[in-house]
Amino acid sequence: MPSLPPHPAPAIRPCRPADREAMADVCVRTAHNGGDSRAIYPDPRLMPALFAEPYVHFDPDLAFVLDDGTGRAVGYIVGTADTGRFVSDFRKTWIPRLAGRYPEPTAPPRTPTEEMVHLLHRPERMLVPELAGYPAHLHIDLLPDWQRRGYGRQLLHTFLAALRGRGVRAVHLGMVTANTAARAFYDRLGFHMIPVADAGPLTYLGRGTAAS
Secondary structure, X not given: OOOOOOOOOOEEEEOOHHHHHHHHHHHHHHOEOOEOOOOOOOOOOHHHHHHOHHHHHHOHHHOEXXXXXXXXXXXXXXXXXXXXXXXXXXXXXXXXXXXXXXXXXXXXXXXXXXXHHHHHOOHHHHOOHHHOOOOEEEEEEEOHHHOOOOHHHHHHHHHHHHHHHOOOOEEEEEEEOOOHHHHHHHHHOOOEEOOOOOOOOEEEEEEEOOOO
């Protein structure tokens, strides 16, 4: 009896439109300090609407996924080469697309969901003066079973190479300070802390896009 052909190996590839659902699932399952956020944000469309889908929409050439070898995305990296332009596009185009589902709050947020909707309507929060020297920014997420296996490093290096191809010299990210595992990952990959006067619960990290 002939043996079955082996499954293709997991690989980094550009994002495809068919990846949207899988990417949203990865986002939701990693959105609470790197862990599952479904108990905190019951609407499964909310976190992807902030932290994944707008990047694929506005910067599709900077969206890459980890394909498990069967065509399913089990991790991704998304971002923008120009945070100022991204914020402008988000304000003019993305918020109107979502305003019917997530109306602008008229009162201070009282729940985690309301806090995220408040952030959705405040994209200018991304324009932090101390980050001006790091015009690009990114978000990277992998399902737990795919973490600590070198795929995060591969995703990041793929993204950095794409930024270099556009002449972008530096990138930043904002992470929840409590997520110490993520901080250790970024430290290993050459990121350094960027002091920000009013960072709130976030720590800002940056690095150059040059290969290391």
